[in-house]
Amino acid sequence: MTDPTYLRLGVPPTASRLAVVRAAVRALHPNTRAVCGLRTARKRFYRQMLCAHVARQAADDTSIG
Template structure:
């Protein structure tokens, strides 16, 4: 799990959209405006979503019903 993911304040039950919003809000507004960092921001958002998906699969294993 990404160490920054824990700081987002989301739970495994949250939807990916909620995680994405939290990740966007976690960045300083000046970092969100810089065009040169667009690729890095996208990589950060994808890493947060991947950490969330991993945590969801650990919390809800397939066939646990």
């Protein structure tokens, strides 16, 4: 099951990891990005989005071949 937050980023399965991180950064509210105390939570969020992206790419690879 794909993370609903990842689906809202709107990145295609062929997107690079950098494009996924950029979309994830844009998805966060500016106030959330500005709070230093939430740095660990932001990093965890970015990692989750990258993991969801890798899982989606793997699912697309298995469905094609």
